[in-house]
Amino acid sequence: MTEFFKGIPKIRYEGPESTHEFAFRHYNPDELVMGKRLEEHLRFAVAWWHSFAWQGGDPFGGQTFERPWFGDTMDLAKLKADTAFEMFDILGAPFFCFHDADIRPEGTTFAETLRNLDEIVDYIEEKMEKSSTKLLWGTANLFTHRRFMAGAATNPDPDVFAYAAATVKSCIDATMRLGGENYVLWGGREGYETLLNTDLKAEREHAGRFLQMVVDYRYKIGFEGTILIEPKPQEPSKHQYDYDVATVYGFLKDFGLENEVKVNIEQGHAILAGHSFEHELALAASLGIFGSIDMNRNDYQSGWDTDQFPDNVLETAKAYYEILRAGGFTTGGTNFDAKLRRQSLDPEDLILGHVGAMDVCARALKAAAALLEDGALEKARAARYAGWDRPEAKAMLKDGTLESISERVLAENITPKPRSGRQERLENLWNRFV
Ligand code: XUL
Ligand code: CO
Numbered sequence: 001m002t003e004f005f006k007g008i009p010k011i012r013y014e015g016p017e018s019t020h021e022f023a024f025r026h027y028n029p030d031e032l033v034m035g036k037r038l039e040e041h042l043r044f045a046v047a048w049w050h051s052f053a054w055q056g057g058d059p060f061g062g063q064t065f066e067r068p069w070f071g072d073t074m075d076l077a078k079l080k081a082d083t084a085f086e087m088f089d090i091l092g093a094p095f096f097c098f099h100d101a102d103i104r105p106e107g108t109t110f111a112e113t114l115r116n117l118d119e120i121v122d123y124i125e126e127k128m129e130k131s132s133t134k135l136l137w138g139t140a141n142l143f144t145h146r147r148f149m150a151g152a153a154t155n156p157d158p159d160v161f162a163y164a165a166a167t168v169k170s171c172i173d174a175t176m177r178l179g180g181e182n183y184v185l186w187g188g189r190e191g192y193e194t195l196l197n198t199d200l201k202a203e204r205e206h207a208g209r210f211l212q213m214v215v216d217y218r219y220k221i222g223f224e225g226t227i228l229i230e231p232k233p234q235e236p237s238k239h240q241y242d243y244d245v246a247t248v249y250g251f252l253k254d255f256g257l258e259n260e261v262k263v264n265i266e267q268g269h270a271i272l273a274g275h276s277f278e279h280e281l282a283l284a285a286s287l288g289i290f291g292s293i294d295m296n297r298n299d300y301q302s303g304w305d306t307d308q309f310p311d312n313v314l315e316t317a318k319a320y321y322e323i324l325r326a327g328g329f330t331t332g333g334t335n336f337d338a339k340l341r342r343q344s345l346d347p348e349d350l351i352l353g354h355v356g357a358m359d360v361c362a363r364a365l366k367a368a369a370a371l372l373e374d375g376a377l378e379k380a381r382a383a384r385y386a387g388w389d390r391p392e393a394k395a396m397l398k399d400g401t402l403e404s405i406s407e408r409v410l411a412e413n414i415t416p417k418p419r420s421g422r423q424e425r426l427e428n429l430w431n432r433f434v
Pocket of ligand 1: 099139184186188230232266294305337
């Protein structure tokens, strides 16, 4: 045992009346919701980067956190892993997620970096044998090091493309060894700072070819997890190619990958793209590419990707409603891509940030399930489209032409009668369930 979380108890469900800080009030992993345990619905994951690697910096100031594992040696990387697994245990977290750079120090050569990764993956593998926490997904950090400043797969320099491909290969290998259920690609620097120096067509084609190689490799080694792209419109790039779900879908279609790759949708990224989280989820589900979520919240005033823990039950409930309507998670889950505020220095803050977020998600999922089971919203939605069940409406879609439809409109003197969309009534309905 490390000393880091000393004195912090294992978090247990105590019910909504509990006033104990270190307890769940709403997240009871064993509670049955729509016939499934809450833990299996939500599939919570802790993000290694925000919880253990991030040092508290912001654009105006550096490190605020002091952690005993900060530093670049393998021993410290192991101490970090020890502490991480202690936190997973305290929270009862079923999953975690990582980037290569979160778990191992960078070597002076690529070969040394690979050796470091291998050694820490061995170490994590041993820890996982004694733990019930599994790997939701792994990914490669292709954005922090200066070699990636102009992109990874979309870099003008083919040597960087090669370095990125070799890195992703090592990270898929690591993810597979640790039994990961998904592999994520987030292209933070796959975009541009200025169009003035950018060959947009070439960069997009290189990114498509790169993704085809990822999919080929996954079949080659028999990795059974889901490959996920995580859309984000900008930040750190001025413009990112994986802008939002619709853009990613167009990109996948273009490269013949729409049945191979799904999306990992992040609340804060949806907001940055000018969408709601539920919009991105509903669209992905309707396109058949919904995979997983990164749960957090952005500050609506600052306009940055602030990656805060979620605290808004209604907003979160609307998201889980779309997820449940789509049939729930399969390989995906709820990854807390969320970090402490830079003044939250204490080990307790790290635990309580997650406890609160897990409770918010549990409340939200239960409200969403109750509304879905009640059926009122789906009934109202179906009633709004009921006209499309009429034979002439079906025939119009099937073999209609502009001429045949025009003849029918004249012959039957069709005069549409506007009907209320009933938005306020449906909004009031949500209030009954949250
Ligand atoms: C960045 C972000 C990443 C990805 C993984 O905004 O969300 O942490 O989730 O690379
Ligand atoms: Co994310």
